Amino acid sequence: MPALTPPEIHHLFEAAFNTGDLEAILALYEPGAVFIAGDRSIFGHNAIRDFYRISLAPGARMELETRAIVESADGLALLHGTWSLGPPVNTEGMSTEVVRRQPNGEWKFVIDNPRTPR
Secondary structure, eight states, rough: OOOOOOOHHHHHHHHHHHTTOOHHTTTTEEEEEEEEETTEEHHHHHHHHHHHHOOOOOOOOOEEEEEEEEEESEEEEEEEEEEEESSSEEEEEEEEEEEEEEETOOOEEEEEEOOOOO
């Protein structure tokens, strides 16, 4: 299911994460997307797949709330969200993402920073 508006991408990501659907998560990213993984950036579907393959814990639940959206007239949007995750480890944070409207009308992640400093 594609994101047809910028806020939908957060809802779809949360649902895919909570069901452990790695392919649904990847479908939300452009093929050359940048993902900020701690102190390094990873690029593209293969690297993002490897990251989530390791980090998707069975039974983990995420709650993701969109806090702000700034949308440009040329098909880009900046999203800020807050999230919480657990178990087995309970953690929370703030995310910043850039999404782009694709030629078919879907929105996809271009840059994803799940741990924006507060």
